Amino acid sequence: MNKKQTNMQQFNDRHNKSYFSLLNESSAHQYKASLKSASNITSNILLEESWRANNKVLNENAIDDILGAAKQLVNNSNSKNSTESPTSWKSAICNLSDPLIVFQKYLHCQKCSESKRRNVDFLKTTCKCEPPSPPLSNVYNVSSSQDSSQESKEDTEVCKPQSCPGSKRPLNKVHISKKNSSITIDKYHQNKDNPQEYNIQYDKPRTSTSMEYFGKEKECSRSNSYQEYGMDVDKPKPSSRDIEEEEEKAHKSQVAKIMFKSAKEQLLATNPAARRTLGASRKAQAKFISPMLGSVEKQETSSSPVSDERLKHIDPKMIELIESEIIDQGAPVAWEDIAGLQLAKSVIQEAVVWPLLRPDIFTGLRRPPRGILLFGPPGTGKTLIGKCVAAQCRATFFSISASSLTSKWIGDGEKMVRALFAVARTHQPAVIFIDEIDSLLTQRSDAEHEATRRIKTEFLVQFDGAAIGDEDRLLIVGATNRPQELDEAARRRLVKRLYIPLPDIDARKQIMSNLLKEETHELTERDMAEVARLTDGYSGADMKSLCSEAAMGPIRSVPLSQIVTIDRDKVRPVNVQDFNAALQRIRPSVSQDDLWQYVKWNNTYGQGF
Numbered sequence: 128m129n130k131k132q133t134n135m136q137q138f139n140d141r142h143n144k145s146y147f148s149l150l151n152e153s154s155a156h157q158y159k160a161s162l163k164s165a166s167n168i169t170s171n172i173l174l175e176e177s178w179r180a181n182n183k184v185l186n187e188n189a190i191d192d193i194l195g196a197a198k199q200l201v202n203n204s205n206s207k208n209s210t211e212s213p214t215s216w217k218s219a220i221c222n223l224s225d226p227l228i229v230f231q232k233y234l235h236c237q238k239c240s241e242s243k244r245r246n247v248d249f250l251k252t253t254c255k256c257e258p259p260s261p262p263l264s265n266v267y268n269v270s271s272s273q274d275s276s277q278e279s280k281e282d283t284e285v286c287k288p289q290s291c292p293g294s295k296r297p298l299n300k301v302h303i304s305k306k307n308s309s310i311t312i313d314k315y316h317q318n319k320d321n322p323q324e325y326n327i328q329y330d331k332p333r334t335s336t337s338m339e340y341f342g343k344e345k346e347c348s349r350s351n352s353y354q355e356y357g358m359d360v361d362k363p364k365p366s367s368r369d370i371e372e373e374e375e376k377a378h379k380s381q382v383a384k385i386m387f388k389s390a391k392e393q394l395l396a397t398n399p400a401a402r403r404t405l406g407a408s409r410k411a412q413a414k415f416i417s418p419m420l421g422s423v424e425k426q427e428t429s430s431s432p433v434s435d436e437r438l439k440h441i442d443p444k445m446i447e448l449i450e451s452e453i454i455d456q457g458a459p460v461a462w463e464d465i466a467g468l469q470l471a472k473s474v475i476q477e478a479v480v481w482p483l484l485r486p487d488i489f490t491g492l493r494r495p496p497r498g499i500l501l502f503g504p505p506g507t508g509k510t511l512i513g514k515c516v517a518a519q520c521r522a523t524f525f526s527i528s529a530s531s532l533t534s535k536w537i538g539d540g541e542k543m544v545r546a547l548f549a550v551a552r553t554h555q556p557a558v559i560f561i562d563e564i565d566s567l568l569t570q571r572s573d574a575e576h577e578a579t580r581r582i583k584t585e586f587l588v589q590f591d592g593a594a595i596g597d598e599d600r601l602l603i604v605g606a607t608n609r610p611q612e613l614d615e616a617a618r619r620r621l622v623k624r625l626y627i628p629l630p631d632i633d634a635r636k637q638i639m640s641n642l643l644k645e646e647t648h649e650l651t652e653r654d655m656a657e658v659a660r661l662t663d664g665y666s667g668a669d670m671k672s673l674c675s676e677a678a679m680g681p682i683r684s685v686p687l688s689q690i691v692t693i694d695r696d697k698v699r700p701v702n703v704q705d706f707n708a709a710l711q712r713i714r715p716s717v718s719q720d721d722l723w724q725y726v727k728w729n730n731t732y733g734q735g736f
């Protein structure tokens with residue numbers, strides 16, 4: 128978990144534990160209803176904020192937060208940037224009741240005040256100064272309606288909260304209107320004639336143990352102890368003067384009912400369902416969740432190695448990084464996709480693919496090598512082979528460039544190597560493909576950097592520890608264009624050293640033909656054979672560049688004025704002239720001199736074919 132996440136977690140813990148619930152469930156409903164009645168974005172935000180602050184009941188600090196934020200927004204509402212006019216902000220304010228004032232009044236407990244307990248106590252569902260409150264449904268005593276002029280007497284009930292025995296204060300009254308027996312608070316406002324009275328209208332059934340807001344339903348336990356709320360039960364209650372001061376303070380903030388929110392918070396307020404995806408906090412060891420839906424689904428279905436014991440000492444950030452960036456999720460490569468290289472393919476099949484598929488048969492002397500080396504000129508299909516091996520073995524393909532370990536992960540390269548092998552072990556069968564392995568396993572020299580030396584040592588240690596057990600199915604594939612720079616330790620470990628040469632004429636033709644399958648072209652077999660003949664010394668990557676260049680021919684022949692509007696079908700097919708033109712531009716990237724070096728090294732250290 129990073130520092131920011133830890134701080135956030137601590138803040139949330141503090142927030143949840145130390146706040147004492149000021150309002151009981153019913154009160155929270157009423158307050159939320161008053162917000163809801165304003166029915167604009169502001170009230171929605173306040174509503175969301177209320178819910179966020181404490182999804183069971185509102186608490187003192189949450190209300191302060193709301194009012195403070197509201198005040199800020201009122202100020203902002205006068206600015207040009209406001210999305211709602213100041214009038215609508217102000218009307219929203221008028222529709223909202225200050226929870227402190229509203230609920231302190233009608234749920235006031237004289238006994239609590241006198242005993243100098245904090246006034247918040249008696250706003251709780253169970254006040255310590257009185258016997259436990261009856262169930263919520265019994266909290267209100269029904270009496271006759273006093274001000275429901277538009278409603279029949281049967282439809283309206285005037286309810287009053289229970290008071291503590293001995294309280295000298297008059298009972299305050301709350302009106303609840305029931306329409307068609309559906310009950311949910313719709314409106315809550317102060318009675319003009321009698322400020323001690325509050326009218327509440329319900330239009331939806333309400334359960335006593337669950338609160339439904341923003342599409343979520345949460346069980347509300349009313350058995351929360353004071354300790355749960357981080358409240359010191361022995362703390363002396365403030366005097367009634369304190370209460371008045373608090374009321375006054377709350378009054379001041381009553382004018383401020385609108386608050387400024389970031390775009391994200393506004394979105395959450397208007398579309399609470401977005402919470403699930405927007406800003407959802409991710410646990411430190413959680414897998415990377417791509418914003419792309421498809422990949423989310425994939426992540427959900429794939430097994431997570433996060434809880435694996437073997438990853439206990441690995442930095443979770445590195446695990447995430449490896450899983451998101453180093454595991455190759457590309458399309459699987461088949462043997463047919465690789466042109467030529469018959470010998471290399473058959474050796475690989477026999478030496479590593481079959482053993483990885485059938486570890487039970489390939490034991491003892493038949494045990495596969497832990498690592499193989501693919502060397503040869505650039506762009507000859509070494510990476511393709513690595514991917515193909517992984518696909519054929521149904522293995523996870525980890526692809527990393529050794530030079531990135533020494534540059535990108537500078538300072539962390541050593542840890543990265545350790546993490547890479549650890550994660551690979553949890554994803555077995557696995558193929559770890561290390562491109563440019565020469566930059567990691569170069570011959571030792573005095574000029575060698577300390578960090579590079581440490582990465583190299585770690586790599587060799589991990590390499591030796593990989594696939595020791597009978598059950599282990601881990602293969603390391605190293606690729607290099609400079610095999611002569613590998614040190615002896617590396618050569619010894621990468622037992623199978625396979626030369627991946629430039630493609631021969633047939634392979635070049637096959638590469639061309641594979642690439643042209645995707646295009647409309649007029650090339651005959653004969654044309655392709657001719658191009659293949661003319662491309663002696665081209666690598667597979669050069670052939671790809673040549674085909675791309677030729678494919679631009681038809682586009683270049685379209686008049687500039689039509690390039691934006693021309694119908695796709697009207698673009699002419701690629702022809703042999705395009706290839707002739709491309710051959711002038713694309714030259715082979717590998718020199719004869721370099722080729723000779725590979726052959727020499729192959730004769731000395733390679734498989735000899």
Ligand SMILES: Nc1ncnc2c1ncn2[C@@H]1O[C@H](COP(=O)(O)OP(=O)(O)OP(=O)(O)O)[C@@H](O)[C@H]1O
Nearest residue numbers: 464465466505506507508509510511638667668671
């Ligand atoms: N034998 C081949 N068959 C088919 N395509 C090939 C072949 N060799 C190279 N290519 C083409 O060249 C591209 C580059 O190949 P690849 O990345 O496997 O080469 P490489 O040997 O790993 O190169 P480098 O040494 O530069 O990393 C491939 O995407 C593929 O299109």
